[in-house]
Each structure stands twice: as structure tokens, then as C-alpha cells.
Amino acid sequence: MNENDFIYKNKNNFIRKIEKKGIIEKNGYSNIALIKYWGKKKNLEQIPSNSSISYMLANLYTRTRLIYEINKKNDNPSIEFYFHRKKNNFFYLKIKNFFRKILIYCSYLKNFNFIIETYSNFPHSSGIGSSASSMSSIALCIMEIERRISFLTTNFFLKKSSFLSRLGSGSACRSIYPGLSIWGVHKSIKESNDLYSIPYPYMVHKIFKKIENTILVIDEKPKSISSSKGHELMNKHPYAKNRFKHANYNMDRLISILKLGDIQEFGKIIEQESLDLHAMIMTSNPYYLWIKPNTINVIQSIWDFRIQTKKNIYFTLDAGANIHLLYPFIDKKIIFKWIKDNLSFYCKKIIKSFCIWD
Structure with missing residues (x-):
């Protein structure tokens, strides 16, 4: 799939298909890279310089509560952001920039007002994957809106969730699938690509499953x-x-x-x-x-x-x-x-x- 495949195209009165107000809650989990992603290709949006592989981790998560309300007059989504029940300007600016990046792929967002509340159960910004867990949880909430306004296969839902997560934080795209996830083109791994992660496609010995x-x-x-x-x-x-x-x-x-x-x-x-x-x-x-x-x-x-x-x-x-x-x-x-x-x-x-x- 390429970037154009992720652009929302069903613009036929989608507002009628979703309740005027609603709440969506999703968890995004941290991941730990085994082969590290370090370095991005210049002048490209969050494209890795090498492939990476990671495990999704239990007990380290960010929970996002997305409260939405339809506003037909908006040209851009209105956002209020809370981290651990307090306004956080640094994270707010990151979320605002994330929405700016994904609006081309999720044009329906401009018709909503959002209150976003996030809670992480582990320290943030200290190298334990807080960005991966938070951006993936927000992307999953956004994709739940898209699922409510149009038919999506599970496969597409997960791929686009990973694609959107990547635009917020590169490693976040690997926090969508349980088990081992691959991100970045690698000649030996079929269907590996730079735009989103995929579940590891080959045989794994039982020792690595526990x-x-x-x-x-x-x-x-x-x-x-x-x-x-x-x-x-x-x-x-x-x-x-x-x-x-x-x-x-x-x-x-x-x-x-x-x-x-x-x-x-x-x-x-x-x-x-x-x-x-x-x-x-x-x-x-x-x-x-x-x-x-x-x-x-x-x-x-x-x-x-x-x-x-x-x-x-x-x-x-x-x-x-x-x-x-x-x-x-x-x-x-x-x-x-x-x-x-x-x-x-x-x-x-x-x-x-x-x-x-x-």
C-alpha cells in the first residue's frame, strides 16, 4: 500500500453515520526494539534509515480517552488536551502538530471538537517508549472514528493505525500488533515497508513466544x-x-x-x-x-x-x-x-x- 491508499475518500454525508457526541477509549502499549531504529531519511516524513523489530510489552501503556463532538463549521479540529488530568502545553503542541500531519489522511477530523485525556502508567520521556504508547493509543482512537463512519476491514484498520502512529512518533507504528513487529524495508522480509509496521511474517521458536x-x-x-x-x-x-x-x-x-x-x-x-x-x-x-x-x-x-x-x-x-x-x-x-x-x-x-x- 502507498500513502494515497490511506486518504479518506468516502465524503458522502458521513456525519449522519455517527452520534453527535461520543467517547472512545483505547490503550497503546510500549514496545522494546531488538534491532534499533536510529536515524531518519532526510527530507522525508518519519522514514527510517534501517529496518527495526520490536516486542510489544505488557503492563506499560497509555490510555487515551477521546471525547468528541460534531461541529460542522470547523475548518480544523478543535483540541483540548490533558495529561494525567492536567493541561500540558508541551504535549498539547505535539498533539496539535500530529493532527496537522494526519488531516490529509483523515479529512473528517476537521468536523469535530475533541477533548483528549491521556494517562500513562510508567515514566514519560525517559526512554521506555512513552511516545510510542501515547501516539499509538491516539491513532487507534482516531481510527475508531473512521470505523464508525465507514466500513473498514480489520487489516486496513490496523495498517492505517500504524501509518498514522508513525507520523506522531516513528516507533509508535510498532505498537499496534502483539508479538514481534517489523518496520522499515528489508530485502529479506516480505511486505516490509517504511510507511507502517507489519507482524513478523516468519516462523518463531516457542522459546521466543514466552x-x-x-x-x-x-x-x-x-x-x-x-x-x-x-x-x-x-x-x-x-x-x-x-x-x-x-x-x-x-x-x-x-x-x-x-x-x-x-x-x-x-x-x-x-x-x-x-x-x-x-x-x-x-x-x-x-x-x-x-x-x-x-x-x-x-x-x-x-x-x-x-x-x-x-x-x-x-x-x-x-x-x-x-x-x-x-x-x-x-x-x-x-x-x-x-x-x-x-x-x-x-x-x-x-x-x-x-x-x-x-
């Missing part, structure tokens, strides 16, 4: 530089081309790893990918340091524990100081006890999660 995810919140404060600004730094980065090439190479490797159930090689890739991402931000111009001393302490503790016990526990980081620990469900009790007993000292909080499969 993966625990424990998040160690090292720092709850917003990052020193936003992910959007970080992506821009890749445009002139001296190592960018090699990074994009290496990410796509790792994606090729991961396809066979997921099929065979080789969790040791899986762990090597996801750790390397997270360290690659942080190496790129540390060698940008200007350069930044997201990891904290306790981030390093946790990583070293994981490596030591893995050597001593031979347990399959691996880490990954997104754009921030906080750590995701991934390990098989079969070792859940032993590993989580070790985390609580040995890593709590380094954390502000520990969030129990798992990778949603279906």
Missing part, C-alpha cells in the same frame, strides 16, 4: 536530548552508513535465530544493538551521554551473573538510562528473585512486564 521483560528504572527524569533531536544528529554522523548497514545485517541474522530458538545468539545481538545505539549518540556532534553510573553497574552485574549461572538473561536499552532485561519464562522465578535481591539498589523502581505474543 519472554519476560523486567524494566529497571535507573532515572525517571526526561532525557537530556529528545529522541527526535537524536535522530537528526545521524544526518551528519561519520559512522551512520556503517550503522545502518550493520543493523540490516543483524536483522538478517535474527531471522534464523528466531526460527532455531538460539537464545544465546539472540542475546548477543540485542545487547550489541543497544550498545551500538548509545555509541552513536556518544559520538554525535554535539555528543550526549544517556547512560548513568548505575546503568553500567547493572550491565556488569548481568554479565557476571550470566557467567556464574549460565542463565539466559540479556539486556537492552532504548534512548535513555533505563534497562530492559529479557529472559525466558521458564527461568522467571529464579531470575526475578536475583533481580530483586541484587539490582534493586541501583533502581528507582522495577517494573514487571512480559512480551505480549497474542
